[in-house]
Amino acid sequence: MNDRIENGVTKGEKNRALIFLKALATRKEFSVFAALVLLCVVVSFLSPYFLTVKNIFNVFRQFSIIGILAVGEALIIITGGIDLSVGSLVGLSGIMAGVFVNNGASPVAVFFLVIACGCAFGSVNGLLVTRIGINPFIATLGMLSIARGSALLITGGLPVSVESAINFFGDGYVGPVPFSAIIMLIVAVLGQVFATRTLPGRNVFAIGNNERAAKLSGIRVERMKMMVFMIMGGLCALCGIILTGTLSSAEATAGTGYELDVVAAVVMGGASLSGGIGSIPGVIFGAALMGVLRNGFVLMGVSAYWQIVAIGVVIIAAVSLDSLSTKRKGS
Amino acid sequence: MDDKTVLRLEGITKKFPGVKALDSVDLTVERGEVHAIVGENGAGKSTLMNILSGVYMPDDGRIYYMGREVHLRNPRQAQDLGISMIHQELSLASHLSVMENVFIGRLKRNSFGLVDFRRMRRECEEQLGCLGIESISPNQKVGDLSVSQRQFVEITKALSINAKLLVMDEPTSSLTLTETEMLLAVMRSLKASGVSILFISHRLEEVFEVSDRITVLRDGCHVRTMPKAETDTNEVVSLMVGREIEHVLKRDHRKYVPEEKAVLEVRNLTSGTLLKNVSFKMYRGEVLALTGLVGSGRTELVQSLFGLEKIESGEILIDGTSRQISSPCDAIDLGFGLVPEGRKDQGLFLEMSVKENITIAHLPAMSRALMLNVKQEKKVTGEYIDILNIRTPSMNQQVKFLSGGNQQKAIIARWLLNKPRILFLDEPTHGVDIGAKMEIYRIIDDLAGRGVSVLFISSELPEVLALADRILVMHEGRIAKELSREEASQEVIMQYAIS
Numbered sequence: 022m023n024d025r026i027e028n029g030v031t032k033g034e035k036n037r038a039l040i041f042l043k044a045l046a047t048r049k050e051f052s053v054f055a056a057l058v059l060l061c062v063v064v065s066f067l068s069p070y071f072l073t074v075k076n077i078f079n080v081f082r083q084f085s086i087i088g089i090l091a092v093g094e095a096l097i098i099i100t101g102g103i104d105l106s107v108g109s110l111v112g113l114s115g116i117m118a119g120v121f122v123n124n125g126a127s128p129v130a131v132f133f134l135v136i137a138c139g140c141a142f143g144s145v146n147g148l149l150v151t152r153i154g155i156n157p158f159i160a161t162l163g164m165l166s167i168a169r170g171s172a173l174l175i176t177g178g179l180p181v182s183v184e185s186a187i188n189f190f191g192d193g194y195v196g197p198v199p200f201s202a203i204i205m206l207i208v209a210v211l212g213q214v215f216a217t218r219t220l221p222g223r224n225v226f227a228i229g230n231n232e233r234a235a236k237l238s239g240i241r242v243e244r245m246k247m248m249v250f251m252i253m254g255g256l257c258a259l260c261g262i263i264l265t266g267t268l269s270s271a272e273a274t275a276g277t278g279y280e281l282d283v284v285a286a287v288v289m290g291g292a293s294l295s296g297g298i299g300s301i302p303g304v305i306f307g308a309a310l311m312g313v314l315r316n317g318f319v320l321m322g323v324s325a326y327w328q329i330v331a332i333g334v335v336i337i338a339a340v341s342l343d344s345l346s347t348k349r350k351g352s
Numbered sequence: 353m354d355d356k357t358v359l360r361l362e363g364i365t366k367k368f369p370g371v372k373a374l375d376s377v378d379l380t381v382e383r384g385e386v387h388a389i390v391g392e393n394g395a396g397k398s399t400l401m402n403i404l405s406g407v408y409m410p411d412d413g414r415i416y417y418m419g420r421e422v423h424l425r426n427p428r429q430a431q432d433l434g435i436s437m438i439h440q441e442l443s444l445a446s447h448l449s450v451m452e453n454v455f456i457g458r459l460k461r462n463s464f465g466l467v468d469f470r471r472m473r474r475e476c477e478e479q480l481g482c483l484g485i486e487s488i489s490p491n492q493k494v495g496d497l498s499v500s501q502r503q504f505v506e507i508t509k510a511l512s513i514n515a516k517l518l519v520m521d522e523p524t525s526s527l528t529l530t531e532t533e534m535l536l537a538v539m540r541s542l543k544a545s546g547v548s549i550l551f552i553s554h555r556l557e558e559v560f561e562v563s564d565r566i567t568v569l570r571d572g573c574h575v576r577t578m579p580k581a582e583t584d585t586n587e588v589v590s591l592m593v594g595r596e597i598e599h600v601l602k603r604d605h606r607k608y609v610p611e612e613k614a615v616l617e618v619r620n621l622t623s624g625t626l627l628k629n630v631s632f633k634m635y636r637g638e639v640l641a642l643t644g645l646v647g648s649g650r651t652e653l654v655q656s657l658f659g660l661e662k663i664e665s666g667e668i669l670i671d672g673t674s675r676q677i678s679s680p681c682d683a684i685d686l687g688f689g690l691v692p693e694g695r696k697d698q699g700l701f702l703e704m705s706v707k708e709n710i711t712i713a714h715l716p717a718m719s720r721a722l723m724l725n726v727k728q729e730k731k732v733t734g735e736y737i738d739i740l741n742i743r744t745p746s747m748n749q750q751v752k753f754l755s756g757g758n759q760q761k762a763i764i765a766r767w768l769l770n771k772p773r774i775l776f777l778d779e780p781t782h783g784v785d786i787g788a789k790m791e792i793y794r795i796i797d798d799l800a801g802r803g804v805s806v807l808f809i810s811s812e813l814p815e816v817l818a819l820a821d822r823i824l825v826m827h828e829g830r831i832a833k834e835l836s837r838e839e840a841s842q843e844v845i846m847q848y849a850i851s
Contacts, residue, residue, distance in 0.1 A: 218723060218724055218726065219719070219722045219723055219724060220715050220716060220719045220722045220723075220724060221722060223708065223712070223715060223724065224715075226701070226704060226708075227701050227704065227708075227712055230701035230702060230703050230704055231697075231698075231699075231700065231701050231702070233697060233698045234692075234697075234698050234699050234700060234701060235701075235712075236660070236680055237658070237660070237680055237690060237692055237698055237699075238680070238712045238713040238766065239680050239681045239683075239684040239713050239716075240712075241679075241681060297701070297702075297703045297704075298703055
């Protein structure tokens, strides 16, 4: 028995550094990180403007919303679900922020009201999935339409101008650093701690791996699923506030199509759509990759229409590479 | 090579990250031969089968089939050559009919290019007839068939594409006794018609009943190939484990005193469509076996007690107090643990580490304000890996890379962490090799010795007789008979299980 302990623990600790490096290289987030670095090198050669401090922080500001949403989406995808209503909920939350501000609510009150509403919408998604048992794809697709329609109904399709201190979330800077980027980093760190160091975080992975076994192990599966949808709703609200702040105006169509970028960031970051696998640093790298890509296109003057096509191609290519390499490893 | 040889493997080697699954294995299969491959879990049997059926490519070595060297790149190619695999997990489409499954991918067409159901039905009937199977009609939905019938459909499918070599992975593991006999009969008639069969089994009685030659694998190496007539069970077992092992566990059986207070008492439990009026008692430190045919309600009973199925009527008493159990959480709070049947379906979190698999049910006790105590988690996991002798390179290894026996021990460890008062084990030794089986028996004995009440479900009667202090036999959702250890024998149990 003694020699086995040696194998399992003592020897393992000697090689810890090596194992750590190996583990790092085989981890899925490593490949997306490598792709990100490579892309940055390429873009910096193509445009000398890319590596300026101003532009770098601009990129951060641009992908911070997708980054924040991707953290929430990653948790849902790890449980084996999906949320397609994120873009619409961002739009609707922005409108609500605008309406609350124009009705004289204080910035602090606006912040908490909008976040609470976001959590409520997320909970509706969660209820549809857990209590009624609708497939999350369909439930959130319905919510996508309901939220977008509601936003249009409230505003009649017209932009709502917003003048309030709460705009700092979107257009504020701390020194040279955009405030929204700081928020994203905070959300990412909290997300990482949640996923790796907390009881509900571990349960999220367990549910995605094997829901039946999770239930048999005493995990309250439905409660956990409700929780991740609610977190997602809250993050959508946060992003609605940021987006409204950036534009100083709330528009009913804001956030349209975000679900694509968000799901793409999560999948590029190494999460599996069948659940159980994923990492928070990975999805942040995924979001950054999308941000740098868009920024690069703008710097090189690529037409906006071509950008849309190119983003689609990149998403498919990234996921194909990944699935091909897994296949090869398996055989 | 003479033309009697259907298949010859030379120096087949296959490595997986951290393990050499096969190390230079040689093997031949003759025409019309039933060749059994035996070995403990992790010996490399399944890897070998997967290489033969084109799922994996070997890293080294050659495969000769019908005298020519072949490179099997995918299952389709192997199938086209006439090598068909009957998987452990059957791969049939359960919403389609038997004939559609048999001809899947090559449906017969009539002159209009539409599916010719009449012709398929006729050919399917012929094939089933050849095998002497009358209980299956080509029109039946596969989902409505029993496991053994599905296996016959798989075999029919293989034969309809002119398979010359059938590879069967644990074909009898989920069959009842009668079904097994039928399958063995089918295997014999296949053999008579010149088809070769390579089959894996843990059940040595069958191996000796049906095979011509037996090959033993151990730790990825070919140990020996012997004609059946020149060997016996004892030799095969010792070759498999590489050492002499005791076959039967001798434990000090416990006798309960009738006036003793029961730890768990179930009164007139009715639940679902199956369970009717089930009553029994369990005492401290007792090993209670729950046996009966597959489908007699054993699993349903245990799962109802664990809060997974709604209890319609009846009462559950713990230490004489009536308790409500409406979810697994309630059951766990009452000190229950359940090692479910079907490790992969209900037990394991395959992508997660051994550590995470072991601690999952104990995490609430190891966290404060929802934050996990990572240090304690490591320490406790290390202790239990030692106690249960779970063989893994590290506690951070993904559990999917462990052998079946070690996976099962990891799930048992999960519950031991909670220090349960009552532990349910549903077919704990299913698909587990002999070495690990003995270890699991010892764990059960040890738990009972420490006052835990153990209820285990098993279809293997020798195991039931060796371990149990008392035996409950189920039949069609009821407890047909409660037997004391002295009253029980295989014949008596079977008699109550059947009628």
